[in-house]
Amino acid sequence: MDKIPKTLRGTARREQLLRSAEKVFGEKGFAAASIAEITRDADTALGTFYIYFTSKEQVFRELVVEMGHLTRSVMSDAVTGAPDRLDAERRGLLAFLRFVADRPSLYRIVEQARFVDPEAYRDYFSSFAAAYRDQLRKAEAAGQIRPGDAEVRAWALMGIAKNLGDRFVLWEEHGDLEAIAEAAFDMIRDGLSP
Amino acid sequence: MDKIPKTLRGTARREQLLRSAEKVFGEKGFAAASIAEITRDADTALGTFYIYFTSKEQVFRELVVEMGHLTRSVMSDAVTGAPDRLDAERRGLLAFLRFVADRPSLYRIVEQARFVDPEAYRDYFSSFAAAYRDQLRKAEAAGQIRPGDAEVRAWALMGIAKNLGDRFVLWEEHGDLEAIAEAAFDMIRDGLSP
DNA sequence: GTCGAACATGAATGAGTATTCATGTCCTAT
DNA sequence: ATAGGACATGAATACTCATTCATGTTCGAC
Numbered sequence: 001m002d003k004i005p006k007t008l009r010g011t012a013r014r015e016q017l018l019r020s021a022e023k024v025f026g027e028k029g030f031a032a033a034s035i036a037e038i039t040r041d042a043d044t045a046l047g048t049f050y051i052y053f054t055s056k057e058q059v060f061r062e063l064v065v066e067m068g069h070l071t072r073s074v075m076s077d078a079v080t081g082a083p084d085r086l087d088a089e090r091r092g093l094l095a096f097l098r099f100v101a102d103r104p105s106l107y108r109i110v111e112q113a114r115f116v117d118p119e120a121y122r123d124y125f126s127s128f129a130a131a132y133r134d135q136l137r138k139a140e141a142a143g144q145i146r147p148g149d150a151e152v153r154a155w156a157l158m159g160i161a162k163n164l165g166d167r168f169v170l171w172e173e174h175g176d177l178e179a180i181a182e183a184a185f186d187m188i189r190d191g192l193s194p
Numbered sequence: 195m196d197k198i199p200k201t202l203r204g205t206a207r208r209e210q211l212l213r214s215a216e217k218v219f220g221e222k223g224f225a226a227a228s229i230a231e232i233t234r235d236a237d238t239a240l241g242t243f244y245i246y247f248t249s250k251e252q253v254f255r256e257l258v259v260e261m262g263h264l265t266r267s268v269m270s271d272a273v274t275g276a277p278d279r280l281d282a283e284r285r286g287l288l289a290f291l292r293f294v295a296d297r298p299s300l301y302r303i304v305e306q307a308r309f310v311d312p313e314a315y316r317d318y319f320s321s322f323a324a325a326y327r328d329q330l331r332k333a334e335a336a337g338q339i340r341p342g343d344a345e346v347r348a349w350a351l352m353g354i355a356k357n358l359g360d361r362f363v364l365w366e367e368h369g370d371l372e373a374i375a376e377a378a379f380d381m382i383r384d385g386l387s388p
Numbered sequence: 389g390t391c392g393a394a395c396a397t398g399a400a401t402g403a404g405t406a407t408t409c410a411t412g413t414c415c416t417a418t
Numbered sequence: 419a420t421a422g423g424a425c426a427t428g429a430a431t432a433c434t435c436a437t438t439c440a441t442g443t444t445c446g447a448c
Contacts, residue, residue: 007394009444029309031225034435045397050437086386108309115223115306122365129361145386149377152358153386156378159357160350167323167349171316183343184350191385192280192339192347201415201424228405239427244407 003052014052016042018066021059026105030060030116057117064113064120067106072128074099085139086189093161093188094181100165101174107165129154160184197246208246210236212260215253220299224254224310251311258307258314261300266322268293279333280383287355287382288375294359295368301359323348354378 005011020041024033035056039046053059078095082088100107113121132154139145168180199205214235218227229250233240247253272289276282294301307315326348333339362374 005394007445010395013395031309035437036435046436047398047438048396051395056436089386112309115225115302125361143388146384146388148380148386149374152362152374152377153381155357155361156354156381159353159355161353162357163349163353164346167319168346180343180346183346186342187347187350187385188381189385189387190340191381191383192283192342193383194337194340199424203414204425207425229407230405240406241408241428242426245425250406 002054002058005052010052013042013044013048017044017049017052018059018063022063022105022109025060025063025112026108029108030056030112060109060113061117061120063106063109064117064124067110068124068127070103070106071099071124072131085135085142085144088135089157089188090181090185093164093185094178096161097165097169097177097181100169101177104170107170125158129158132158157188160188196248196252199246204246207236207238207242211238211243211246212253212257216257216299216303219254219257219306220302223302224250224306254303254307255311255314257300257303258311258318261304262318262321264297264300265293265318266325279329279336279338282329282333283351283382284375284379287358287379288372290355291359291363291371291375294363295371298364301364319352323352326352351382354382 003014005014017038020038021033024038024041027033028037033056035049036046038059039049042048053062074095075092078091079088082091110121110124113124129151133150136145136150136153140147140150164180164184168175168177197208199208211232214232215227218232218235221227222231227250229243230240232253233243236242247256268289269286272285273282276285304315304318307318323345327344330339330344330347334341334344358374358378362369362371
C-alpha cells in the first residue's frame with residue numbers, strides 16, 4: 001500500500017481510482033480489465049494511475065485487503081448482540097447474503113484472488129476462519145452447540161455461505177434472502193436426520 | 195468440440211494436448227498459461243495446437259465439460275449402493291475430497307471457469323445441483339431426511355464440499371480425509387444444536 | 389506574486405503471445 | 419510405389435496492454 005497521497009486532492013483521486021478499479025475488476029475480471037478502462041471510468045489520464053499505485057496487481061491486492069476488513073466488520077456487527085451462537089449463525093448467514101447483494105464486485109474480486117493473488121486469498125479466508133473457529137469453540141464450551149471439530153465446522157459453514165451467495169445472489173435476481181438463510185439455518189441447526 | 199481427428203495418431207495427439215492443457219491451466223491459471231507452454235509440455239509444435247482446437251478458450255471449455263462428466267461419474271459411483279440418503283451424503287463427501295486430491299488441476303480449472311467461461315461454470319454446477327436436489331426430494335419423500343428446502347440444501351451441501359476441498363486438500367498436505375469428512379458429516383446429520 | 393512540491397497528462401515504449409500460414413512429412417489406399 | 423488426405427512445423431503476423439516519461443498544471447506557503 002505505497003504511494004499515499006499528501007493532499008486532499010490526491011486522497012480523493014486515489015479513492016476515485018480505487019472505486020473504478022473495484023467496478024472494472026468486478027465486471028470484467030482481472031485479466032480482461034485494463035488500466036486504461038479504470039482510468040477512463042475515473043475520468044482521469046492513464047498515467048495518473050501510476051501516481052497512486054505501483055501496478056495492476058497492487059490495486060487488486062489492496063481491494064482484497066479492503067474486502068477483508070469490510071467483511072469482518074459487517075459480520076462482526078451482524079453478530080453482535082446475538083443471544084447465543086445458534087442465533088449468531090442465523091444472523092451472520094443472512095448478513096453475508098445481504099452483503100454480497102450490496103457489493104457483488106468486491107465479492108467477485110475476492111474469488112478472483114484465488115488465482116491472481118493466492119496469498120491474499122488464503123489470508124482473507126484463513127483469518128476469517130480462525131476467528132470463526134474460536135467462536136465455535138467458545139460456544140461449545142458454553143454448551144450452546146454440540147461438541148465437534150470446530151476447524152472443520154468453520155470451513156463447512158463458510159462454504160455454505162459462499163455457495164448460497166453464488167447461487168442465490170450473484171446468479172439470480174435477489175429472491176427472498178431471509179427465506180434462503182432460514183432454510184439453510186434450519187439444516188445447520190438440526191441437520192438432515194429425521 | 196470441433197476438429198475431431200480422423201486417425202489414431204491424431205486422436206493420441208489431441209489427448210496428449212488435452213492433458214498438457216489440463217496441467218498448465220491447473221498450475222498457472224488460464225491467463226498466465228500460454229499455448230506455447232502447452233505444446234512444449236506435449237512435445238509438439240506450436241501450430242499443432244490449432245489442428246485440434248480452435249482457440250485457447252475452446253480447450254478450456256472442453257476441460258470444464260470433461261470435468262463435469264468425470265465429477266458426476268465419480269459421485270454417482272461413490273453413492274451407488276448406499277443404504278439411505280444420509281449414508282450417501284457421507285460417502286459422497288469423502289469421495290469428493292478424494293477426487294479433489296486426485297485431480298487438483300481439473301478442480302482448479304472449474305473454479306477458473308467462473309471468470310473465463312461463466313456459462314460453462316454455471317452449467318457445471320447447475321446440472322450437478324439439479325440432480326442433487328432431486329435426490330434430496332426423493333429421500334425426503336421416503337422419510338430418510340427431515341423435510342426442508344431441497345434446492346437450498348443442495349447448494350449448501352455443495353458449498354461444504356467445495357470449501358473443505360479448498361482448505362483441507364488444495365491448501366494442505368492431505369491430512370486424514372476420512373476424519374474431515376466424518377466431522378463435517380456429523381454436522382450435516384445432526385446439526386449444531388445441543 | 390512567485391517558488392516548489394504534488395499532481396496530471398497521454399503519446400511512446402516494450403514485452404508478451406494468440407493465431408495464421410507456407411512449407412513440409414507421414415501413412416494408407418490403391 | 420505413388421497419390422492424396424491427414425498431420426506437423428515454427429517463423430511471421432498482428433494485436434493488446436502495462437508501464438514509463440517528458441512535459442505541463444495546480445495550489446498553498448512565504
